[in-house]
Amino acid sequence: MTGDGTSLRALADAQGGVVLTAQALAGGWTRGRLSRFLAAEGWTRVRPGVWLVPGREVGPAELLWTHQLLRPELVASHWSAALLHGVEIRPVDRVEFTRAGGGAVAGAGAVTGATLHRLPLEPGEVTRVAGLRATTIARTMADLLRAGPRDDVLVAVDSALSWRHGGAAGARGSRRPPLTTLDAIGRALTAAPSLRGARVAAWWLAMADPRAGSPAETVARLRMHDAGLCPETQVMLVVPDSGRRVYPDFLFRPQGVAVETEGYAWHGSRAQHQRDVIRFNDLAACPEVRRVLRFTTADVYHRPAMMIRDIRNALG
Known part of the structure; x- marks a missing residue:
């Protein structure tokens, strides 16, 4: 660093947007010129002696x-x-x-x-x-x-x-x-x-499961575990007519009940929504599945008692 603004910004960019006053002084700045430069450019003081480049928030x-x-x-x-x-x-x-x-x-x-x-x-x-x-x-x-x-x-x-x-x-x-x-x-x-x-x-x-596909799926599994329910997770099923493979989040095989959780709050495109519909229909077509229950992320996190009640009712 040679005491110029370009070098100071380059150093900050290499350090997550952060630069120390001590680093600037070691690079040829004087305290007065550095203070004026930082104020004029709109740098944010993170704490005494630490500065953040303009346009970034402290996170x-x-x-x-x-x-x-x-x-x-x-x-x-x-x-x-x-x-x-x-x-x-x-x-x-x-x-x-x-x-x-x-x-x-x-x-x-x-x-x-x-x-x-x-x-x-x-x-x-x-x-x-x-x-x-x-x-x-x-x-x-x-x-x-x-x-x-x-x-x-x-x-x-x-x-x-x-x-x-x-x-x-x-x-x-x-x-x-x-x-x-x-x-x-x-x-x-x-x-x-x-x-x-x-x-x-x-x-x-x-209790960890490497097959889990989302945070909501993990929490749903834990809620079921706490309620004494132990389904299979991400088991492979084959759709008879098409031969496609489908992996329900949870399967209670003896009762033929599949449980699906929405891993994300919103489907971002029509194509994603279409894939979701196809997946639901494929699950319903599998001979191992007699009923499919679907729960949203909000259900899993905020209405777990309702989710467990509905699963128990479906299991008979």
Whole structure:
């Protein structure tokens, strides 16, 4: 950096839009000229000594960059690491770090507003995601399993284990592969069996399902599990006339009841809606299926008692 605006912006772009006053001064700026430049250009002060490029808002990623630039020993972990890895999670309004090596952090003010975990962390459990140092996906899932809460954590674990459709409406044209495996998460858990919550974490991991296709599907499965209902998940059925394969979210085979959950709140196109209709008709045509129940995301999250009641009634 040579003390000019272009170089300052380039540095910020390489750091998630964030730049430190100390970095600018080391690059040839004076405090007075830097202050005038930042004010004239409309940079946002994230905290004393940290600036964000114009046109960006301060969000979780920007806060992660801020803290990690100030304290390079901090490693993004737990929900923050899950977000970086691209795991489907509920919105989280905090940033989380684990300090490499554990122990206290000198100058604790540098982590104000962040959750700091003091846990043992091996070099092999740290990777780089989007430029930031973060716990590996397997270690991240292990940390979440130990910390809870169960439903949110299993939504994240199922997402990490399964193929997922991309796009806000679950577009079929984009799928990302699984991010990790059950064995890898299990090894991450057993690497530190004495950590608090390890036993419960193992129980919860046994409830994960790599075949889950959406957060709503995971939560529906958990609601059924809590109610003592144990359907098959994502079992392959063959449509007699066409030979097409169809995979109901849940199947109670003895009763011939298939249960479908809407993984996303809205079908974004007529083509997606048409595929949904074809899928419903294919399910109904399978000899193993006598009745199909469909529940929306809102039903799963906000009306689970109704969902369980309807399933029980259908099962007779």
